[in-house]
Amino acid sequence: MTKPVRVAVTGAAGQIGYSLLYRIASGELFGPNTPVRLSLIELPAAVKAAEGTAMELEDCAFSTLDGIDIHDSPEKGLEGVNWALLVGSKPRGPGMERNDLIRDNGPIFVAQGKALSRAASDVRIVVVGNPCNTNALIAQHNCREVPATRFSAMTMLDENRARAQLALKAGVNVGAVRNLAIWGNHSSTMVPDFDNATINGKPVTQVITERKWLETEFLAAVQKRGAAIIAARGKSSAASAASACIDHVKRFLTKTPAGEWFSAAIPSDGKLYDIPAGLIYSFPVRSLGDGKYEVVRDLKLSSFTRELIGITTKELLAERDVVKDLLT
Ligand code: NAX
Numbered sequence: 001m002t003k004p005v006r007v008a009v010t011g012a013a014g015q016i017g018y019s020l021l022y023r024i025a026s027g028e029l030f031g032p033n034t035p036v037r038l039s040l041i042e043l044p045a046a047v048k049a050a051e052g053t054a055m056e057l058e059d060c061a062f063s064t065l066d067g068i069d070i071h072d073s074p075e076k077g078l079e080g081v082n083w084a085l086l087v088g089s090k091p092r093g094p095g096m097e098r099n100d101l102i103r104d105n106g107p108i109f110v111a112q113g114k115a116l117s118r119a120a121s122d123v124r125i126v127v128v129g130n131p132c133n134t135n136a137l138i139a140q141h142n143c144r145e146v147p148a149t150r151f152s153a154m155t156m157l158d159e160n161r162a163r164a165q166l167a168l169k170a171g172v173n174v175g176a177v178r179n180l181a182i183w184g185n186h187s188s189t190m191v192p193d194f195d196n197a198t199i200n201g202k203p204v205t206q207v208i209t210e211r212k213w214l215e216t217e218f219l220a221a222v223q224k225r226g227a228a229i230i231a232a233r234g235k236s237s238a239a240s241a242a243s244a245c246i247d248h249v250k251r252f253l254t255k256t257p258a259g260e261w262f263s264a265a266i267p268s269d270g271k272l273y274d275i276p277a278g279l280i281y282s283f284p285v286r287s288l289g290d291g292k293y294e295v296v297r298d299l300k301l302s303s304f305t306r307e308l309i310g311i312t313t314k315e316l317l318a319e320r321d322v323v324k325d326l327l328t
Helices: 015-025 044-059 098-118 132-141 156-170 211-223 225-233 239-253 303-322
Strands: 005-010 036-041 065-071 083-086 124-127 151-153 181-183 191-193 262-267 280-287 293-295
Touching: 005 015, 015 036, 015 044, 015 239, 036 044, 044 065, 083 098, 083 132, 083 239, 098 132, 098 303, 124 132, 124 239, 132 151, 132 262, 132 280, 132 303, 151 280, 156 181, 156 191, 156 211, 156 239, 156 262, 181 262, 181 303, 191 211, 191 303, 211 225, 239 262, 239 280, 262 293, 280 303
Parallel strands: 005 036, 005 083, 036 065, 083 124, 124 151
Antiparallel strands: 151 262, 181 191, 181 280, 262 280, 280 293
């Protein structure tokens, strides 16, 4: 019998949790032969709702679901887990500035970071809850027992959004669009690097020759997609965010084919592309398939992209400054 993979999801009763948990429990993430034991972590007030989600998960009768535990604290909920998917955080309230949100959510990730010392020795952490880069930074600083490289924040939704927009413009299937790296912060300053992406193996700029569209409409569509979805749906992205989280974990689990890469925010070592050390920064990443990964080196960046990278880097440095008292 294969040992179950233990996966914790915070914010389990939330919108993303609702979409995400089924796809993990169904065997889609770790395969049909790997049992999964879920740890649902919620605020005390939302435990009842998490119990409802757990009942539905049981009713799906997934043979890959080994069991479900529900917790109202990260200490118990993260104990022994192999994957910690940190989705729960406070949403931005009306009139709230980004810095207020960062300060409000910071303590959540201090507590979860400390609790991660109780996780399994191979634990890997994915932060989805916003502002995800800085939340991941806080959790990582508060858990020195786990190597920094095991912490990541999700920019896969931004990559998927960018690939979808390019596919629509070029009139191709989204699978034809590859190597679309997102640089920097998961915020409206994110940088989708269309210069190094390809469509059916050709540079995007040879297929979509209207550079002005790439630099204006495309960029704005990707950077503001989250807001457009809220405006249309009255709620923030949930199914697409859960799907991106599944993609993120899968990409790390699988060896990336030669010549390809994907986007994930990981700790910068300060040696590549002039990105300051320590920031949780979205790079083009390749998984080595054995739990390790590397940043793709020597990509040529246009002056347009470099300028935007400067802006997103500045934003992340400012965010780090806002939470500096929470970083040990
Ligand atoms: P919901 O408000 O539907 O659910 C959040 C859940 O988290 C709630 O059930 C709440 O009780 C719980 N929660 C809050 N604090 C908690 C804590 N300390 N411990 C455990 N649970 C806690 O939000 P949802 O739509 O699911 O979004 C979750 C987070 O994902 C938000 O921060 C959102 O901004 C972020 N997103 C990140 C994306 C990304 O690409 N990185 C995209 C989608 C999404 O906007």
